[in-house]
Amino acid sequence: MGVPFKADELFLDMTNKTMPYAIELRDISKRFGAVQANKDICLQIPAGTIHGIIGENGAGKSTLMSIIYGFYEADTGYIEVDGKRVDIRSSQDAINAGIGMVHQHFMLVENFSVLENVILGAEGGTLLKGGINTARVELQRLAQEYSLDIDVDAIVEELPVGLQQRVEILKALYRGARILILDEPTGVLTPQEADHLFRILKALKEQGVTVLLITHKLREIMASTDNVSVMRQGQMVADRETVKTNKEELAELMVGKKVRLTVDKDDAEPSQVLLSARNLSQFDEQGVKRLKNINLELRAGEIVGIAGVSGNGQSELLNVLSGIEPMSEGEIHIADQVITSKNPKDAAQMRDLKMAHVPEDRHKMGLVTGFEAYEAAVLGYHNSKTYNGKILMHRKVMIDECNERMAAWDVRPPNPHLKTANFSGGNQQKIVIAREVEQNPDILLIGQPTRGVDIGAIENIHEQIVKLRDAGKAILLVSVELDEIMALSDRIIVMFDGAIVGELDAKDADERTLGLMMANAYNEEKEGESA
């Protein structure tokens, strides 16, 4: 388990077939600065199959697809299509090689008709008429062949999302794609639309199109693919034939087993409820429900961990609880206040209720990287009396306090005047956590506390979190690191697709159970066992 397989060994039986691979990746590596996004990726996809690529957000799936589609160039390695080496430097090269891509966020001109969108970039002449007429005939043929019915004269923005996606697929096919990449295609679809999509993919496959399906949803992989490859931390960690694997194995492969973290802590002694969320829901701008009827209680003196594959509503939950984003439905009870969508509170007002928040993404949200450290160290508390005179801010107070905290939290270098951007990730995180924890909050929301932080600092941060719990504070911990969740939490809640799908005492949690819950397969499996 977790040992990288040589793709050659796995597909040994297939090499006997005469057909070359539709697409083959050889030792693809890509590095962005310090981040190794892809490392020595090998992948062989037989023609006319549906191949799933699964992995957590940030595992490197999208980077890999961008390399295949010519958005990025690989640092090393090469790509073969139909057994011939191709040099893909732009999306045009990819199209010429017969590769089409359906992006997660559609690349459509919303106020154009379907026909106009399809011929965009392939107009075939100065005047549109000829191209449009050719396209009309060709689209009819494609629609028949792949059962992709659509009104070609409809305006794209008036179509439902599922049909817009179909336009993207038609676009790729119109350009002669024989290999179709779909990046998280069901993220925006209703379950019915998703089922329809998979029927279309099957039809495509029967016509000899090779499909690459990128997703982090195990159900889709199991339901629709022939083979599946698992990515983790930039590497291809396993290749499986779909019929020979199961959700449980894939979930474990995705999350991976790491060195077990241990945190010394006594049993929790939870007392009164400090925060309770009731039926909390949130819709995004497209009207998609991102948070689904969340019910949650945080008690003084306990750490509640939220486990889940990232992108399943954890970020939205943190943002709604902390007042950064408005809720759509439901209530939050905190202290003696009831917060609803009609009676909202912004992030500053939530802070006044003694709630502190360490955001998941310190660069985007937790810090202003252009600020000097002492300035970033008061973000969110900049209106506090401690830092302000009648008109001017007390710079000296801010700097002195920053110096103290840097010493207490071992921030290096301990220089309040250094630009925040010039600290290492771990030290930036310490600045953020120190800022929030030193406010002595009653409730602490903390997202990915140790992302990109080195081992020594992780221990320190974990100790501080436990100390805060022992002081009778309520802590909500969101992390994609299962180890961290299991080591720190007293109670674990699992989120999937915006909803809470499971809750268990940390003592009863193991990776297998959590992994299944995270893939929303736990209940199904139990039903299977009892049947």
Next chain:
Amino acid sequence: MSQAKVPTWVSVALIPFLNIMMAFIVSGLVILAIGENPIEAAGYLIYGAFGYDEGVGYTLYYATNLIFTGLAVSVAFKGGLFNIGGEGQAYIGGLGVGLVCLALDHTMPLYVIVPLAIIGAAVFGAGWAYIPAYLQARRGSHIVITTIMFNFIASSLMVYLIVNWLKEDGRMAPNSRTFEENAWLPYLHKILSPLGIEIGDSPLNLAFVLALICCVLVWALLWHTRWGYQLRTLGTNPTAARYAGIDTAKVTIWGMLISGGLAGFVGVNEIMGVNHSLLLNFTAGYGFAGIAVSLMGRNHPIGIILAAILFGALYQGGSELAFEIPTITPEIVIVIQGLVILFSGALEHMFKDRIEGFFIRRAVA
């Protein structure tokens, strides 16, 4: 990963210097092309701007306007807003000054009129900036578009008001009546000469002192108040601003109000300090030049003072140059000014990335 840094002197001194030198080299080629000696021309230009008292006075008088508009652009820019409307805000600010002076010059002494005129300039300039600010903050209309449009509206409005309402009866020129002398902002040469300091006659007036005070106030506001803290947070990281509970709409509006008020102070210098009547087109492009001044001055008050003096010198030295060498027409002088704006503003990144890259590589090595 090592976090290499570009030395401060490179970004605040070397790069602007190279940009200006580049502009002057190209200007030199232009002057060569029309058959004149660039060195000689440069000599006249520098002498005209700094060589004698009156020249210096004029340079600083032009710089006064540019400091106001440069500060206006920089305050908005710190909040992530690109205020292109300095021209219109200055124009309407002048209206505020003019109305105060026309209303009070018969009855009130100077020390009453001055603060009221300054307030008038700020309120009118800010008021003109308020509408685009509101539309951006609450309705999502892009501030660049709306401020540009408001420049045209301001221009038409002023023509209408001056021609139909404020023009002196029996006069052909579209000017208001000249204010009584107690509504004239004193010239610096008149203030200084009783003290035994002779600086030569020039339009330089007390508005220059106001400009310097504004520089200090803007500096304190941006870097030493929580209000400036919020503005800078919004300007550099809007997501962090929301995280911090900053009311982004409110900060956007306040930022633009201050920006518009600063631009409005051009009216104090022009209307109250020099022309002593309300007239058309007194803003003469200072609002737009302010964008280049702010860019070149790295959005910092000290940089803005230096950049404003440079541009003021170009205005003043340029007219001297056109006078001394008749083949170099005023249009050529405008070309030179344009080149400086082009290289220090629009082409700001031409050398920047390469030079910074060089210093980063050197720091890493």
